[in-house]
Amino acid sequence: MDRNIEVFIACDKNYDESKIVLFGAPFDSTSSYRPGSRFAPKEIRANSYGLETYSPYQGRDLADSFVFDAGDLELRFGAPGPAVSEIQAFTEKILDDGKTPFMIGGEHLVTLGAFRAAHKKYPDIHVVHFDAHTDLRDDYLGEKLSHATVIRRVWELAGDNKIYQFGIRSGEGHEFEFAEKHMYLNKYNLSNFGNCIDALRGKPVYFTIDLDILDPSVFPGTGTPEAGGVSFLDLLDAVIKTECLNIVGLDVNELCPVYDQSGVSTATACKIIRELLLTRQ
Numbered sequence: 001m002d003r004n005i006e007v008f009i010a011c012d013k014n015y016d017e018s019k020i021v022l023f024g025a026p027f028d029s030t031s032s033y034r035p036g037s038r039f040a041p042k043e044i045r046a047n048s049y050g051l052e053t054y055s056p057y058q059g060r061d062l063a064d065s066f067v068f069d070a071g072d073l074e075l076r077f078g079a080p081g082p083a084v085s086e087i088q089a090f091t092e093k094i095l096d097d098g099k100t101p102f103m104i105g106g107e108h109l110v111t112l113g114a115f116r117a118a119h120k121k122y123p124d125i126h127v128v129h130f131d132a133h134t135d136l137r138d139d140y141l142g143e144k145l146s147h148a149t150v151i152r153r154v155w156e157l158a159g160d161n162k163i164y165q166f167g168i169r170s171g172e173g174h175e176f177e178f179a180e181k182h183m184y185l186n187k188y189n190l191s192n193f194g195n196c197i198d199a200l201r202g203k204p205v206y207f208t209i210d211l212d213i214l215d216p217s218v219f220p221g222t223g224t225p226e227a228g229g230v231s232f233l234d235l236l237d238a239v240i241k242t243e244c245l246n247i248v249g250l251d252v253n254e255l256c257p258v259y260d261q262s263g264v265s266t267a268t269a270c271k272i273i274r275e276l277l278l279t280r281q
Contacts, residue, residue, distance in 0.1 A: 004071035009048040011067040024072035025110040036256035043257040080145035087113025105253025118249040122204035131210035132226035134171030167213035207250040221265025243279040
């Protein structure tokens, strides 16, 4: 792969030598409230230079990591099916080359493409899902492929008792009933995340973070802000705990930079991505 011109800070290694491939999926065509997450990958890269490469939380430096930033995929707006397929194909290439895909969304639907690729290679894969919303509707306004249905589509591949949801505080009643029957649901916060870590040791894991898990007082720049979220330090602590997991694919999504002109939400997303990259070092 050709090197991207503008990269996330310190993610400038060659493709062949890298363990992780970072890429953007700038798609938000099914966003039902406030669109704009398509602009997140570009803004995250630009604002990452406000960070140091060194993390005092982990005592590690991103400059010592081997990460290749492949840039953004060119996805067809208004066409969720083709966009998901294009993400899947790109992720399959990364996995086939023995590397870990790290995707920056975009709306949460982009997770489905990357997960399809990961599930194809690791049929016994488990999912850790951080979010304010259940994302378990079977369809949204008649559309099966939506940010509101993405985890339902993931469950159709993964099956029962393979998905661990944390921070969930919004959804329709039938979604909560479905979650309690078919997956592990930890409402409102990240309590009991340690039990999840213990249960998933040694198993292939896909990790997806919808940044609206954070309280909007911390992270207002998102498409569907939901009061009652977790703090930055709580999310950071959970992210660092994933170091011991066999994460074979991951993503961070749903930053909408236009809704926080202060830039704080984008800076927060950058820091979470830095810490996630360092857990894979």
